[in-house]
Structures are given as structure tokens and as C-alpha cells.
Amino acid sequence: MIITVTGAAGQIGYALLFRIASGAMLGPEVPVSLRLLELPQALEAAEGVAMELDDCAFPLLRDIEITDDAAAAFDGANVALLVGSRPRAAGMERADLLSANGAIFAPQGRAINDNAADDVRVLVVGNPANTNALIASAHAPDVPAERFTAMTRLDHNRALAQLSGATGAPVSAISRLTIWGNHSSTQYPDLSHARIEGEPFEIDRGWVEQDFIPTVATRGAAIIAARGSSSAASAASAAVDHVHDWVLGTPVDDWTSAGVVSTGEYGVPAGLVSSFPVTSTGGRWTIVEGLEIDEFSRARIDASTAELAEERAAVEALGLLAPA
Numbered sequence: 001m002i003i004t005v006t007g008a009a010g011q012i013g014y015a016l017l018f019r020i021a022s023g024a025m026l027g028p029e030v031p032v033s034l035r036l037l038e039l040p041q042a043l044e045a046a047e048g049v050a051m052e053l054d055d056c057a058f059p060l061l062r063d064i065e066i067t068d069d070a071a072a073a074f075d076g077a078n079v080a081l082l083v084g085s086r087p088r089a090a091g092m093e094r095a096d097l098l099s100a101n102g103a104i105f106a107p108q109g110r111a112i113n114d115n116a117a118d119d120v121r122v123l124v125v126g127n128p129a130n131t132n133a134l135i136a137s138a139h140a141p142d143v144p145a146e147r148f149t150a151m152t153r154l155d156h157n158r159a160l161a162q163l164s165g166a167t168g169a170p171v172s173a174i175s176r177l178t179i180w181g182n183h184s185s186t187q188y189p190d191l192s193h194a195r196i197e198g199e200p201f202e203i204d205r206g207w208v209e210q211d212f213i214p215t216v217a218t219r220g221a222a223i224i225a226a227r228g229s230s231s232a233a234s235a236a237s238a239a240v241d242h243v244h245d246w247v248l249g250t251p252v253d254d255w256t257s258a259g260v261v262s263t264g265e266y267g268v269p270a271g272l273v274s275s276f277p278v279t280s281t282g283g284r285w286t287i288v289e290g291l292e293i294d295e296f297s298r299a300r301i302d303a304s305t306a307e308l309a310e311e312r313a314a315v316e317a318l319g320l321l322a323p324a
């Protein structure tokens with residue numbers, strides 16, 4: 001399989017590439033060819049990462065190519081991990097941030113459209129991930145929109161860890177937890193359908209509303225405050241999990257969370273890339289349907305969806321959704 005990683009010389013890239021090459025993402029049987037896309041000024045650093053990848057002598061790693069040319073990087077790609085993006089700088093307005101990212105994700109969407117393999121699956125990690133996925137997809141008219149996804153698996157994993165810590169149940173015993181909406185502080189980590197050891201459980205509402213939800217939703221900022229830089233190893237691990245489950249399937253009786261294009265499920269306007277509860281039987285995400293949504297959940301989902309709709313309106317106004 002050909003795996004393209006953008007922003008390969010960055011923090012997440014450094015934690016991600018070694019996991020992919022070790023077989024953690026696609027399993028121990030699948031050889032991988034890595035294509036690293038970087039900005040010209042980071043190509044030398046990417047060469048250094050490639051040297052270290054060589055030095056690991058991973059049996060599954062076939063070859064590595066490094067380039068600053070998107071067409072070459074996505075040539076034949078089966079999986080594209082779009083990590084490199086333009087982070088928000090101090091004092092940057094939202095329109096400037098969206099516009100700077102449009103300049104990255106529109107051409108990358110076009111390059112995927114024109115060069116990637118027919119079965120390409122795209123995971124956008126770079127923020128604002130949901131809207132960047134929307135932009136890339138808009139510029140890839142020949143690739144089904146469902147193949148462009150945004151990463152909320154880190155939020156999902158954070159929620160699992162918080163619930164595990166609070167209840168003492170091991171992460172492996174927890175299922176059916178959901179992240180809804182945007183990968184931002186408006187996201188809604190939802191425990192209302194969660195199970196422990198396959199059973200519904202009682203949980204203190206005060207803890208859910210005042211502790212669990214804000215802790216999960218603002219965990220990224222807490223990591224920055226503690227570590228001095230943003231989550232990298234956990235983000236890489238979540239990207240590995242997302243692609244692993246997408247390609248190889250989710251466990252029976254469980255689901256995960258991923259930003260996928262809405263076709264109107266749960267009142268989320270069609271076309272938005274929003275986080276939903278999803279399953280995969282291998283290769284295709286399916287939104288879990290028919291879950292009961294109580295009033296509290298409805299308000300939270302609507303609030304995050306409204307933010308996504310605003311982001312879409314903003315990039316539309318900037319002309320970023322119109323294929324060139």
C-alpha cells in the first residue's frame with residue numbers, strides 16, 4: 001500500500017511514520033511504501049526522519065520518497081494522511097486561518113483527485129480538520145465525498161481514558177462512546193449510549209457535565225500548557241487507530257467516532273464533515289443510525305453543528321469550495 005503523509009517532518013509526523021512502518025496501522029501482513037510531502041524548507045528534516053526509518057529496518061517498509069510536489073506525493077496513494085496545516089498564529093483572524101488552510105487543502109484535494117489510487121482514503125488531521133476535509137473534498141470531484149474524513153479519534157480516545165479513570169473500568173471494557181460535531185471545544189463527548197462490560201451504567205450527571213465534557217473538549221489546551229507543545233504522540237496514535245479501523249473494521253458490538261460527511265443523519269446538515277458514531281466492516285464508514293438523542297445531547301450536537309455550518313459558510317464566502 002502507498003501511504004502519503006503530509007507535514008511529515010513535523011511533530012505528529014515523527015510519531016506517526018514509525019507506527020505506520022511497523023505495521024500498527026494496516027496490520028502485520030501489509031508492506032508499505034511511504035510518500036512524505038513537506039514544504040521545501042523542511043525537506044532536509046524529512047530526509048533525516050527517513051534516515052531513522054531506514055535505521056529501524058522495519059520488515060514491512062518497502063521504500064520512502066520525499067518531495068515538496070503534491071502530485072508526486074499522492075501518486076498512486078491508497079491512504080493519505082493530511083497532517084501538515086497552517087496553525088493559528090497569535091492575533092490571526094478566523095478568516096485568515098481558513099484562507100491559509102484553503103491554500104493548502106484545495107490544491108492537495110486536487111492533487112489527490114488527479115493522482116491517487118481509485119480506492120484512496122483520506123484522513124485530515126491538520127486543523128481545522130473538519131473544514132479542511134470539506135475543502136479538500138470539494139476539490140476532488142472524482143473521489144467519493146465519503147472517502148474524505150477528519151480526525152476526532154483523539155477526542156474519542158481521550159473520552160475513553162477519562163471514563164476509565166473515573167470508573168476504574170479498563171478502556172477495553174468500555175464501548176459505544178461517541179464524539180459528535182467539530183474537532184474543537186464545541187465537540188460533544190456523549191456517554192448516553194456508552195456501556196461498560198456490554199451493559200449500560202449509572203453515572204453522576206454533574207460529573208459528566210462539569211468535569212467529563214469540558215476535560216475532553218479542552219484536553220488539547222491542557223496538553224499544550226503542560227508539555228509546551230501540542231499533542232503529537234497521542235494524535236499520531238489516534239490517526240493509526242482511525243485508519244486501522246476504517247480499513248480493517250471496528251469490533252463487533254462497538255463503534256468509534258470519526259468526522260465523516262453527513263447525508264443529514266441526526267439533523268446534521270448534509271455535506272458537513274461532522275463527527276458521528278461510526279462502524280466499519282472494512283473499507284467504508286457507516287454512521288450508526290437510530291440512536292435516541294435526549295434534549296441535552298440535542299442542544300450540544302446542534303451547537304457544534306452550528307459552528308461547522310459557520311465554518312462552511314466562511315470558506316464558501318472565501319471561494320474555497322468552488323473547484324478551480
Ligand code: NAI
Pocket residue numbers: 006007008009010011012013037038039042083084085086087104124125126127128129151152153154155183230231232235
Ligand atoms: P508541526 O508544526 O510540528 O508540523 C507541521 C508540519 O507540516 C511542518 O513540518 C510543516 O513544514 C508541514 N507543512 C505545513 N504546510 C504544509 C504543506 N502545505 N504541505 C506539506 N507540509 C506542510 O505540527 P504538528 O504538531 O505535527 O501538528 C500538525 C497539525 O495537526 C496541526 O494543524 C495541529 O493543529 C493538528 N492536530 C490535530 C489533532 C486532531 O485531533 N485532529 C490533534 C493534534 C494536532
